[in-house]
Amino acid sequence: MPSAAELLAWYDRHRRILPWRAGPGQARDPYRIWLSEVMLQQTTVAAVGPRYARFLDRFPTVAALAAAEWAEVAEEWAGLGYYARARNLHACARAVVAAGGDFPRDTAGLEALPGIGRYTASAVGAIAFDAPVVPVDGNVERVTARLAAIEDPLPGAKPRLTALAAGFMADPAARARPGDFAQALFDLGATVCTPRSPACALCPWCAGCMARRMGIAADLPRKSPKAARPLRHGAHFLLIDAQGRILLRRRAEKGLLGGMLEIPGTPWRAGRWDAAEALDHAPAAAPWRAVPGMARHGFTHFELEMVLFTAALPQGVMPEGEWQRPDAARAALPSVMRRLIDLAGRP
DSSP states (O other): OOOHHHHHHHHHHHOOOOTTSOOTTOOOOHHHHHHHHHHHTTSOHHHHHHHHHHHHHHOOSHHHHHHSOHHHHHHHHTTSOOTHHHHHHHHHHHHHHHTTSOOOSSHHHHHTSTTOOHHHHHHHHHHHHOOSOOOOOHHHHHHHHHHTTOOSOBTTTHHHHHHHHHGGGGSHHHHHSHHHHHHHHHHHHHHTSOSSSOOGGGOTTGGGOHHHHHTOGGGOSOBOOOOOOOEEEEEEEEEEOTTSOEEEEEOOSSSTTTTOEEOOBOOOBSSOOOHHHHHTTOSSOOOOEEOSSOEEEEOSSOEEEEEEEEEEOOTTOOOSSEEEOHHHHHHHSOHHHHHHHHHHTOO
């Protein structure tokens, strides 16, 4: 087992400065830590940084987030993707406030909150409250797979890697500083033990790394081939009024992108939509014109191709929905809908 003290000494010298990370001697805010962990799921540190600061400006405390309307939260989350996270974030904030306003200090209590799974409970527990646990993200899986030369492919190897990572807490140095140890593992994977071309010469654990000795560090962890994602098709309608505003509607509360704004359109299905069939779903009778090309977007479980129709709002027609200028709409819409605005060539 590599030395936790060596990793922590490396971390004390090379820790990343991140907006959600408390510096040495600073108080750790569980709200900020939890928010960062939720935002960082399936999203890069570079992408999250500015959005994290903006979100905190609008909702500086868990109480402020709990008091907000869902539409406000959805608007602030737009563009970050994986929108179920935002709905769970809002529900979790309200659960915390309803229970007195403080996050549970143990991982079991954290995991009982809406939207908090095993990893997030471990990360918040370790970093905010020094719970003696090792949160296992992709960085920790990679570091652990290389240290022990685990050649079984992911995701099948996850239970074994999780068990090996938990063993780090047997080291007294790790148990003395669980939060710092967890963040040290994150930083090691993000900056040294990287997916491609790991910088083994800079690694504080290189001497004990079995994959380095075997010459296979860059090949681990192995991954099982991904199944091809099915392709779905949709058609959407960009209706423009005399002030240059576009019509938006809010999606149903349940389901994909639940409660988010959208450009009105058809359901998304396996077969393509022909123009006549698609126009039955138009938000108003208007002189619709097909925009050349299509917009594409990838979701976790399927790929989506969308065609777009545009029209000017005829006089006397008042479809249901809300009107927004294109720049405001872009800020409020999820990424998939922004691709339609790009296809239309609007700002």
